[in-house]
Amino acid sequence: MDNFVYHNATKILFGKGTDAQVGAETKHYNTKVLVHTGMGSVKRSGLFDRVVKSLKAAGVDFVELAGVQPNPRLGLVQQGIQLCRDQKIGFILAVGGGSVIDSAKAIAAGVPYTGNVWDFYEGKASPKAALPVGCVLTIPAAGSETSGSTVITKEDGGFKRGLTSTEYLRPVFAILDPELTATLPVFETAVGAADIMSHVMERYFTNTTNVDYSDRLCEATMRGVIRNLPIVLARPHDYDARAELMWLGTQAHSDLIGMGRVGDWASHDIEHELSGLYDVPHGAGLATVFPAWMKHVYKHDLARFNQWAVRVWGVEMDHKNPEKTALEGIAKLQGFYTSCGLPTTLKELKVPDDKLEVMADKATSGNRRTVGNFVKLDRDGVLAVLKLAR
Amino acid sequence: MDNFVYHNATKILFGKGTDAQVGAETKHYNTKVLVHTGMGSVKRSGLFDRVVKSLKAAGVDFVELAGVQPNPRLGLVQQGIQLCRDQKIGFILAVGGGSVIDSAKAIAAGVPYTGNVWDFYEGKASPKAALPVGCVLTIPAAGSETSGSTVITKEDGGFKRGLTSTEYLRPVFAILDPELTATLPVFETAVGAADIMSHVMERYFTNTTNVDYSDRLCEATMRGVIRNLPIVLARPHDYDARAELMWLGTQAHSDLIGMGRVGDWASHDIEHELSGLYDVPHGAGLATVFPAWMKHVYKHDLARFNQWAVRVWGVEMDHKNPEKTALEGIAKLQGFYTSCGLPTTLKELKVPDDKLEVMADKATSGNRRTVGNFVKLDRDGVLAVLKLAR
Numbered sequence: 001m002d003n004f005v006y007h008n009a010t011k012i013l014f015g016k017g018t019d020a021q022v023g024a025e026t027k028h029y030n031t032k033v034l035v036h037t038g039m040g041s042v043k044r045s046g047l048f049d050r051v052v053k054s055l056k057a058a059g060v061d062f063v064e065l066a067g068v069q070p071n072p073r074l075g076l077v078q079q080g081i082q083l084c085r086d087q088k089i090g091f092i093l094a095v096g097g098g099s100v101i102d103s104a105k106a107i108a109a110g111v112p113y114t115g116n117v118w119d120f121y122e123g124k125a126s127p128k129a130a131l132p133v134g135c136v137l138t139i140p141a142a143g144s145e146t147s148g149s150t151v152i153t154k155e156d157g158g159f160k161r162g163l164t165s166t167e168y169l170r171p172v173f174a175i176l177d178p179e180l181t182a183t184l185p186v187f188e189t190a191v192g193a194a195d196i197m198s199h200v201m202e203r204y205f206t207n208t209t210n211v212d213y214s215d216r217l218c219e220a221t222m223r224g225v226i227r228n229l230p231i232v233l234a235r236p237h238d239y240d241a242r243a244e245l246m247w248l249g250t251q252a253h254s255d256l257i258g259m260g261r262v263g264d265w266a267s268h269d270i271e272h273e274l275s276g277l278y279d280v281p282h283g284a285g286l287a288t289v290f291p292a293w294m295k296h297v298y299k300h301d302l303a304r305f306n307q308w309a310v311r312v313w314g315v316e317m318d319h320k321n322p323e324k325t326a327l328e329g330i331a332k333l334q335g336f337y338t339s340c341g342l343p344t345t346l347k348e349l350k351v352p353d354d355k356l357e358v359m360a361d362k363a364t365s366g367n368r369r370t371v372g373n374f375v376k377l378d379r380d381g382v383l384a385v386l387k388l389a390r
Numbered sequence: 391m392d393n394f395v396y397h398n399a400t401k402i403l404f405g406k407g408t409d410a411q412v413g414a415e416t417k418h419y420n421t422k423v424l425v426h427t428g429m430g431s432v433k434r435s436g437l438f439d440r441v442v443k444s445l446k447a448a449g450v451d452f453v454e455l456a457g458v459q460p461n462p463r464l465g466l467v468q469q470g471i472q473l474c475r476d477q478k479i480g481f482i483l484a485v486g487g488g489s490v491i492d493s494a495k496a497i498a499a500g501v502p503y504t505g506n507v508w509d510f511y512e513g514k515a516s517p518k519a520a521l522p523v524g525c526v527l528t529i530p531a532a533g534s535e536t537s538g539s540t541v542i543t544k545e546d547g548g549f550k551r552g553l554t555s556t557e558y559l560r561p562v563f564a565i566l567d568p569e570l571t572a573t574l575p576v577f578e579t580a581v582g583a584a585d586i587m588s589h590v591m592e593r594y595f596t597n598t599t600n601v602d603y604s605d606r607l608c609e610a611t612m613r614g615v616i617r618n619l620p621i622v623l624a625r626p627h628d629y630d631a632r633a634e635l636m637w638l639g640t641q642a643h644s645d646l647i648g649m650g651r652v653g654d655w656a657s658h659d660i661e662h663e664l665s666g667l668y669d670v671p672h673g674a675g676l677a678t679v680f681p682a683w684m685k686h687v688y689k690h691d692l693a694r695f696n697q698w699a700v701r702v703w704g705v706e707m708d709h710k711n712p713e714k715t716a717l718e719g720i721a722k723l724q725g726f727y728t729s730c731g732l733p734t735t736l737k738e739l740k741v742p743d744d745k746l747e748v749m750a751d752k753a754t755s756g757n758r759r760t761v762g763n764f765v766k767l768d769r770d771g772v773l774a775v776l777k778l779a780r
Contacts, residue, residue: 001633003405008398014650015393210630213614213638220606227602240600243391247650248603256646260404260637 001210001260007166008254010146011173014247016239018177019136022051022093023058025173029132030090031059034083036104037066038096042138047180051095051136063087068096071275071282072103074118074154080107081117084131094135094171098142098195101135105150105169108133121152121161130168136175139184140246141192141283143199143253145174153276159362160276162268166255176250178243186233190340191283193229193245196252197222197333198286202265203258205297205304205374215307217257222312224248229340266372267293270382273359278351287342288349291334292389297375298326305329346390356386391600391650397556398644400536401563404637406629408567409526412441412483413448415563419522420480421449424473426494427456428486432528437570441485441526453477458486461665461672462493464508464544470497471507474521484525484561488532488585491525495540495559498523511542511551520558526565529574530636531582531673533589533643535564543666549752550666552658556645566640568633576623580730581673583619583635586642587612587723588676592655593648595687595694595764605697607647612702614638619730656762657683660772663749668741677732678739681724682779687765688716695719736780746776 013021026033035051042048043066055062065080083089084107094104108131110117119125137145144150148166153159163169181189204218225248231241251257270293271285298305302322309315309329318325334344343349360383363371367379377385403411416423425441432438433456445452455470473479474497484494498521500507509515527535534540538556543549553559571579594608615638621631641647660683661675688695692712699705699719708715724734733739750773753761757769767775 001405001630001637003408005401005403007401011395011397013395015391018393210633212617213610213634213641216610216614217607220603220610224603224606240391243600243650244603247391251603251646256641260633 002208002262004259006255006259008146008170008256009172010170012146012176012250013173014176015243016177016179018175019047019050019180020054022134022136022175023054023056023060025175026055026091026093026134027058027060029134029172031061032087032089033060033062033091033093034080034089034107035062035064036068036080036092036094036096036100036107037064038068038100040066042095045180045183047136047138048095051093062093063089068100068103070099071153071160071279072099072106074152077103077106077110077117077152081110084111090131092131092133094133095138097137097139098144101133101137101144101171102142102150102152104133104135105130105144106152107131109163109165109169118154120163121154127165127168130165133169133171134173135171136177136180137246138180139188139192140181140249141195143196143249145171145176146250146254149253151272158276160272162272174250176246178239178246181242181246182237182239184236186236187341189232189236190229190342191281192249193225193283193340194287194337194342195283196245196249197225198267198283198290199252200257201290202268203261203263204308205264206261207301207374208261211261214257214259214261219311221248221252221257226312226336233340262373264372264374266375266377269363269371270359270385273363274349274351276362277355277359280349280351284343284349287337288344288346288389289385291330291337291344292385294330294333295388296381296385298330299323300375302326346386353390356383359386392598392652394649396645396649398536398560398646399562400560402536402566402640403563404566405633406567406569408565409437409440409570410444412524412526412565413444413446413450415565416445416481416483416524417448417450419524419562421451422477422479423450423452423481423483424470424479424497425452425454426458426470426482426484426486426490426497427454428458428490430456432485435570435573437526437528438485441483452483453479458490458493460489461543461550461669462489462496464542467493467496467500467507467542471500474501480521482521482523484523485528487527487529488534491523491527491534491561492532492540492542494523494525495520495534496542496553497521499553499555499559508544510553511544517555517558520555522562523559524563525561526567526570527636528570529578529582530571530639531585533586533639535561535566536640536644539643541662548666550662552662564640566636568629568636571632571636572627572629574626576626577731579622579626580619580732581671581677582639583615583673583730584677584727584732585673586635586639587615588657588673588680589642590647591680592658593651593653594698595654596651597691597764598651601651604647604649604651609701611638611642611647616702616726623730652763654762654764656765656767659753659761660749660775663753664739664741666752667745667749670739670741674733674739677727678734678736678779679775681720681727681734682775684720684723685778686771686775688720689713690765692716736776743780746773749776
C-alpha cells in the first residue's frame with residue numbers, strides 16, 4: 001500500500017425529502033448564490049421550485065444559470081464566472097447531475113483566478129482557491145458530488161479534459177435523495193451505472209501490491225452495482241434499489257475505496273476523445289471502451305483479472321487455464337452491459353471508425369504522452385483498444 | 391435503507407514517516423497545545439521525541455499530560471480539563487491508542503462546558519462545543535481516530551460509559567503510520583483486532599432492511615481482518631499487513647460502512663460492565679461477549695446469520711439446515727479468536743462468575759432499560775448472554 005492523504009469533508013444528507021434542507025445548508029456559506037442547472041428536467045420535475053422555496057425560507061438570494069449540457073461546455077462556464085463576478089456571488093449550488101456539478105466546480109475555480117479557467121484543464125495552473133460548491137444530485141453516475149474532479153469540454157477542437165483538486169473542489173455538502181432519480185429514464189440510469197462501474201474498475205486495475213482491503217471495497221462496490229442495476233431497470237420506482245445505486249455512485253468516486261493504490265484511468269482518457277468528437281454519453285462511451293481495454297491489457301496481470309472474474313462475477317476459477325478465466329470475466333462484464341441495454345461497441349454507439357487514428361493521436365497528444373498506469377498506452381496502444389471496440 | 395447524514399471531515403495522513411507532519415498539521419489550529427499520552431510506551435519507542443521535535447519546528451508550544459490507562463479514567467480527564475483552562479490551551483494532541491484519544495476527546499468536550507463532563511457520559515447533556523483534537527495513532531483498534539465517540543470509566547462504582555458527538559468530537563486530523571504498530575505485542579494486536587471486528591459486527595447485525603451495499607462493505611472489512619490478523623501475528627514486522635490492519639481499524643468505526651442502518655451495540659454495552667468491574671482489555675472482553683451474544687440471538691434472523699457465515703467465513707450453506715449453517719459461522723468466529731490467542735470465555739478472561747447478576751443489573755440500569763437493537767435485551771437477556779460466555 002502506498003502512503004496517502006485522505007480528506008473528504010463533504011457533508012452528505014441522504015434519503016427521502018432531504019432536498020428540503022438545501023436552504024439551511026446553503027446559508028452557512030453565503031446568502032448570495034448562483035443556482036446552476038441543466039437542460040430543464042429539474043424544472044419539469046418540480047425540484048427547482050422546491051429548492052427555490054427552501055432557499056427563500058432560509059433568506060438566501062440567488063441568481064440562476066441554466067443550460068448545462070451533458071459533456072459540459074467551457075462557454076457556459078465562462079459565462080458563469082463573469083456572472084458571479086458581476087453579481088458578487090459567493091456560493092454555487094448545483095442542482096442536477098454530474099455535468100451540472102462539474103460545470104459548477106469549473107465556475108467556482110475560475111472566479112478567483114485571474115487567468116483563463118481552461119489553464120487548469122490543460123495543466124498549466126492549479127487552483128489555489130475556489131468558491132464553495134454545494135449540490136442536489138439528480139443522477140447517480142459521475143460521483144462528482146463528493147469528488148474533487150471536474151471534466152469540461154472546450155467547444156473549439158472538441159477537447160474534453162479533466163481537473164482534480166481534492167483541496168478546493170470537493171462540494172461542501174451533497175444532498176442525495178434517491179426519490180429524485182425514480183423518473184430517470186432506463187437508458188440514462190444504465191449509462192450512469194456504467195460510469196459508476198468504471199470509476200471502480202479504474203481503481204481496481206493497479207500495479208500497486210498489497211492492497212487487500214481496497215480490493216475488497218472495490219469488489220463490494222462492483223457487486224452492489226451488478227445486483228441493484230437490473231432491479232432498477234425492471235422497476236424504476238423501487239426506492240431501495242435506487243437508494244443503493246445512488247450511494248454506490250457516491251462511494252465509487254469519493255476516493256475512499258482507492259486509497260493507497262495507483263489507478264489506471266486509460267479508459268476514461270480514451271472515452272474523453274469519443275465524447276469530445278461525437279458527444280456520446282460518457283457512461284455509454286465507457287461501456288464501450290472498458291471491455292476493449294481489458295481485452296488489450298489482461299495478460300499484463302492475469303492474477304488480478306482472475307481475482308476480479310472470480311470474486312466480482314462469480315466465474316469458477318479454471319486453475320489450469322487462468323487466461324480462459326480472465327476472458328470469462330471480461331465476457332461477463334460485456335454481457336452485463338448488453339443485458340442492461342448499453343452499447344459495448346463503437347458500432348452500437350453509432351461512432352464511425354474513420355477517426356480512430358485522430359482520437360489515438362489526441363489522447364496521447366501526438367504520441368508525446370501515454371495514457372493509463374496499469375499499462376501505459378502510447379498512440380498505438382490507444383489505437384489497438386479503439387480497434388478492439390469497433 | 392434509512393435516511394442518514396454522513397459527515398466525516400477527519401484528514402487522514404497514512405503511511406511511513408507521516409508522524410513528521412504532526413507539527414505542520416497542528417499549527418493550523420493552535421500554537422498552544424496539550425500533548426496527551428498513555429503509560430510511557432510512546433516515550434520508550436522514541437515517538438514522543440519525534441512529535442516534540444515536529445511541534446517545535448512548527449513553532450507550537452505544548453504542555454504534556456501523560457498517564458492515560460486502558461479504560462481511561464474520569465480523574466485524569468478532569469485533571470486535563472483544569473490544565474487546559476489554567477494554561478489557556480486551544481488544541482489537544484493525542485499520541486497513543488484509542489484510550490488516549492478517548493481521554494483527549496473527553497477533555498476537549500469538558501473545557502468549554504460549565505458543568506461536570508461526566509454529565510455527557512450519563513446522557514444528562516450534549517456537547518455544544520469542544521476544543522479541536524488531533525491524533526497520532528499507535529494501536530489499530532478503537533477507531534477513535536475518526537469517530538465521534540469516546541468511552542470513559544468513572545472510578546467510583548466502575549461505571550464505563552460512552553459518548554458520541556459526530557459534530558464536535560471527530561479528530562480534525564489523524565496520523566496513521568503503520569510502522570508505529572510494528573512493536574505492538576502479539577496479544578495487544580489481537581485484542582485490537584477483536585475490537586475492530588466487533589465494530590463491524592455491531593453494525594452488521596441489524597433489523598434495517600435493504601442494506602445491500604453496507605452489508606458488502608461490512609463483509610469486506612471483516613474478511614480483511616480475518617486475512618491480515620494471522621499474518622501480523624506470525625510476522626509482527628510485516629508492514630503491508632500492519633498497514634491493512636490499521637486502515638481496517640479506521641474504516642470499521644469511521645461510520646461509513648454502517649450508514650443507513652441501525653446497529654446493535656448490545657455486546658459493547660455488556661462488555662463495558664466487564665471492563666468497568668474487572669478492568670479487562672476491551673477487545674478481549676468483546677471476543678468473549680460476542681460469540682455468546684450470537685448464540686443467544688441468532689434465531690432472531692437466521693437469514694442474516696446465514697449470509698454472514700457464508701460470505702464472511704466461507705461456510706457452505708446447508709439449505710436444509712440453516713440453523714446449522716448459522717452455528718457454524720459462530721463457531722468459525724470463536725475458533726478464529728482462539729487461534730489468535732484471544733479468550734472467548736469468562737473463565738479464560740479470568741472473570742469469576744459470581745457477579746453476572748450485578749453486571750446484568752448495571753447494564754440495564756436495574757432492568758429499567760434494554761441494551762441492543764437487533765434484539766432488545768432486558769436484564770434476563772443480558773444475564774443469559776453472560777451465562778453463555780462462562
